[in-house]
Amino acid sequence: xxxxxxxxxxxxxxxxISTDExxxxxxxxxxxxxxxxxxxxxxxxxxxxxKYLRVCVVPGLEHEHGGKGDRVNIRVPLALIRSGMxxxxxxxxxxxxxxxxxxxxxxxxxxxxNLKPEDLDELLEALSDLEVDVASSDGExxxxxxx
Amino acid sequence: xxxxxxxMHVKIRxxxxxxxxxxxxxxxxxxxxxxxxxxxxxxxxxxxxFWPSGWRKRALHIFGAVFEIICSMRGIKxxxxxxxxxxxxxxx
Numbered sequence: 140x141x142x143x144x145x146x147x148x149x150x151x152x153x154x155x156i157s158t159d160e161x162x163x164x165x166x167x168x169x170x171x172x173x174x175x176x177x178x179x180x181x182x183x184x185x186x187x188x189x190k191y192l193r194v195c196v197v198p199g200l201e202h203e204h205g206g207k208g209d210r211v212n213i214r215v216p217l218a219l220i221r222s223g224m225x226x227x228x229x230x231x232x233x234x235x236x237x238x239x240x241x242x243x244x245x246x247x248x249x250x251x252x253n254l255k256p257e258d259l260d261e262l263l264e265a266l267s268d269l270e271v272d273v274a275s276s277d278g279e280x281x282x283x284x285x286x
Numbered sequence: 287x288x289x290x291x292x293x294m295h296v297k298i299r300x301x302x303x304x305x306x307x308x309x310x311x312x313x314x315x316x317x318x319x320x321x322x323x324x325x326x327x328x329x330x331x332x333x334x335x336f337w338p339s340g341w342r343k344r345a346l347h348i349f350g351a352v353f354e355i356i357c358s359m360r361g362i363k364x365x366x367x368x369x370x371x372x373x374x375x376x377x378x
Binding site for chain 1: 344347354357358360364
């Protein structure tokens, strides 16, 4: 049996996920499998091509004519994010506990000690599908995407 | 192997004044190497001192991580503009 399917079934048996979620995950796995059969590793290759995280803020038309409004164009290499996150493992345990405590205070239940290199790769791979596109009423647009 | 950025372009413009700077990092690398060679004997002395405390391993990892971060900066671009201010930083 496929390893991923086995994991999903195990999670279902342990009541970590519902039957609906298990069904959705299994369907997604099957779809992924059928698409990758035709073009092997096509999806992975496309994701591997993603190199930068882009953040763009473009002011609205009224701002452009009036000469007001902030324009932001930031390109961050994903490798820098990866290196930065690896750097967290070098933090002294006391500092790490403080960060975890501060995050918990803000309602984010995230422990950096649980962040493993394989999780990091998975996270960055998932980031490749990220796209945020927000347009305000005055025409200002904010875009966050990976290219 | 990753290599550090060769050039860094920093352009800052305020309401009254500003500057435009090209930093040739590739010229600074031999300088950094020379400094490292000078400091190397001190590092060799520090290693046995900090050996029992476990800091040796962490210090080596920090050196590696800092170098990796510098290398990963290649391609970074920050371009921010407001009415009167402009900041542009790029590493190639």
